[in-house]
Amino acid sequence: MSYRLYVRPLPLSAGSGEDPEALLYNWVLYDAGGDAQAQGSRDLRSTVEQTLSQNGLDDVLLAGLIPGDEALFCVADIPAKQSRFINQALPYAVEEQIAQDIDSVHLALGLHTQEGFRVAAIDRGRMAEWLELFSGWLHTRLDAIYPDAALLPVTEGGWSICLDGDNAMMVSDRGEWLSMQSANLGMFAHTLAAPSSEDVVVEVPVVVYGTETEFEEQQAVLGELMAPGRLSVRQESLALMPLELLAHAHHNHLCRPINLCQRDFSVSSGKASPLKPWKPLIAVAALWFVVQVTLEAGMGFYYQKQADELRQQAMSVYRASFPGDSRTHAGNVRRVVEGQLRMAGSDGPDASFVTLMKYTGQQYSQVANTGSVTFNSINYSQSRGELVVDVRAESYDRLSALRNGLAGQGLDAKIGSVVNESSGARGRLTVSGG
Known part of the structure; x- marks a missing residue:
C-alpha cells in the first residue's frame, strides 16, 4: 500500500538559531485510501522518522509544504506546445512579473489554462535550502514541495481562506495563492469587493476555514470580510490543524498546486525503477548475449580467413598457368x-x-x-x-x-x-x- 507523508515546518523559535535539527513540524500520514493513519504537531524530524519505523513503513512519498509567501504565482502566456520551447520561453514570459533578476529565480511550470500557463517562482538559493531540508528523511522519498496555501480547496468563482493563528492562507479559483497576516484580511476584502469597470457586479463566494477558537478570536476580522456586502462569506469549522485540510484537499484533488521540484531541482531521478527486481536477470541475459555475439563474430572471422586462404590458393594455381592474364581475379x-x-x-x-x-x-x-x-x-x-x-x-x-x-x-x-x-x-x- 502506498503512503504519503505531508510535512509542514513551523517557524524557528527565538534563540534556536538556524539549526535545522531544532525545527519542529506538523505532519500527517495518509494511506492510499485517503485515511489519516497518523499525525503530529510540533514534533522533531526524528520523532516522525521513528513513527514510520515503528509502523514498518518504508519508501513513503514525502510532500514538503513551505510558507506560501516563499513562492510567487505568475501566469505565462506562451503559444508553444512542445515542452522544450515552453521551457526556453518561460523566463522571458514572466520576467516583468518578478521583482528580481530572472537568472536567480527558479521557475516551476503548472497547468495550462485559458489565461496561459500557471507558474511558481522562487529564489534559487531558498529553493536549494528547502530541497536540502526535506531530502534524506529515513523511510521516505521526497516527491514534491508545494507552497502551503496552494493546497487549499478551491472555491469555484471565488476565494478560499484558512485562518492559521496570526496568519491567513488564501487561494483563488484561478490558482493564485497568498499568505498574509489575519489583521489585513479586511483590507483584502475591500479589494475583492471593488469590481473593475468591465466586471458585472455579482457576489464573490468566499469560504473561510478555521477552528471554533479561531473564529471566536477573529470575530472582528470576519466582520470586516462581510462588511463590503459584495462578498458571500461562508465559514467551515476545522476540528484539527490546518495541515489536515491541506492534505485532504491534495489527496482528493480539490486543489491544483504546482510542484516546485522541477528542472534543476527535480527529484524524479530518485524514484525506484520498476525494473529493479529484474536487474540480476537482465544482467545475466546481457552477459549471455555478449558472449553469444562474441562467439558468432569469432566463428565468422575464422571462416572468412579460411575462405580468403582458399581463394589465394586458387589464384596462385591460376597465375602459375596463365601468367599473362591480369584481368582475372578471385571473383571471376x-x-x-x-x-x-x-x-x-x-x-x-x-x-x-x-x-x-x-x-x-x-x-x-x-x-x-x-x-x-x-x-x-x-x-x-x-x-x-x-x-x-x-x-x-x-x-x-x-x-x-x-x-x-x-x-x-x-x-x-x-x-x-x-x-x-x-x-x-x-x-x-x-x-x-x-
Missing part, C-alpha cells in the same frame, strides 16, 4: 576457367572462325533487343585468329555488355574506335581466343 576465376575449358573442348588451343562466331552470336542474342545492337560488317583474320566486327548499338553500355559477355566466356574481347553519335554508339569489336 571460376567463370573464366569454365569458358576456357569450353573453348578448349570445342576448338583446342586456337579458336577458329566458326568458334568465335558461335560465341559472338550467342552474346549478341542475349544482349541485343530489337534493333538495339547491329553488326554492320564482320572480318576474320586467320593469321591473327581475330574476329573483327563493326558493331552499332543504342548506347556504349550495350557495347560494353557484349564485350563483357564474351570475356566471361574466356575470350579476349576488346572494343576500339568508339564513336558516340546522336543515334547511338558505334565501334569495332575484336574477338580472339583467351
Whole structure:
C-alpha cells in the first residue's frame, strides 16, 4: 500500500538559531485510501522518522509544504506546445512579473489554462535550502514541495481562506495563492469587493476555514470580510490543524498546486525503477548475449580467413598457368576457367572462325533487343585468329555488355574506335581466343 507523508515546518523559535535539527513540524500520514493513519504537531524530524519505523513503513512519498509567501504565482502566456520551447520561453514570459533578476529565480511550470500557463517562482538559493531540508528523511522519498496555501480547496468563482493563528492562507479559483497576516484580511476584502469597470457586479463566494477558537478570536476580522456586502462569506469549522485540510484537499484533488521540484531541482531521478527486481536477470541475459555475439563474430572471422586462404590458393594455381592474364581475379576465376575449358573442348588451343562466331552470336542474342545492337560488317583474320566486327548499338553500355559477355566466356574481347553519335554508339569489336 502506498503512503504519503505531508510535512509542514513551523517557524524557528527565538534563540534556536538556524539549526535545522531544532525545527519542529506538523505532519500527517495518509494511506492510499485517503485515511489519516497518523499525525503530529510540533514534533522533531526524528520523532516522525521513528513513527514510520515503528509502523514498518518504508519508501513513503514525502510532500514538503513551505510558507506560501516563499513562492510567487505568475501566469505565462506562451503559444508553444512542445515542452522544450515552453521551457526556453518561460523566463522571458514572466520576467516583468518578478521583482528580481530572472537568472536567480527558479521557475516551476503548472497547468495550462485559458489565461496561459500557471507558474511558481522562487529564489534559487531558498529553493536549494528547502530541497536540502526535506531530502534524506529515513523511510521516505521526497516527491514534491508545494507552497502551503496552494493546497487549499478551491472555491469555484471565488476565494478560499484558512485562518492559521496570526496568519491567513488564501487561494483563488484561478490558482493564485497568498499568505498574509489575519489583521489585513479586511483590507483584502475591500479589494475583492471593488469590481473593475468591465466586471458585472455579482457576489464573490468566499469560504473561510478555521477552528471554533479561531473564529471566536477573529470575530472582528470576519466582520470586516462581510462588511463590503459584495462578498458571500461562508465559514467551515476545522476540528484539527490546518495541515489536515491541506492534505485532504491534495489527496482528493480539490486543489491544483504546482510542484516546485522541477528542472534543476527535480527529484524524479530518485524514484525506484520498476525494473529493479529484474536487474540480476537482465544482467545475466546481457552477459549471455555478449558472449553469444562474441562467439558468432569469432566463428565468422575464422571462416572468412579460411575462405580468403582458399581463394589465394586458387589464384596462385591460376597465375602459375596463365601468367599473362591480369584481368582475372578471385571473383571471376571460376567463370573464366569454365569458358576456357569450353573453348578448349570445342576448338583446342586456337579458336577458329566458326568458334568465335558461335560465341559472338550467342552474346549478341542475349544482349541485343530489337534493333538495339547491329553488326554492320564482320572480318576474320586467320593469321591473327581475330574476329573483327563493326558493331552499332543504342548506347556504349550495350557495347560494353557484349564485350563483357564474351570475356566471361574466356575470350579476349576488346572494343576500339568508339564513336558516340546522336543515334547511338558505334565501334569495332575484336574477338580472339583467351
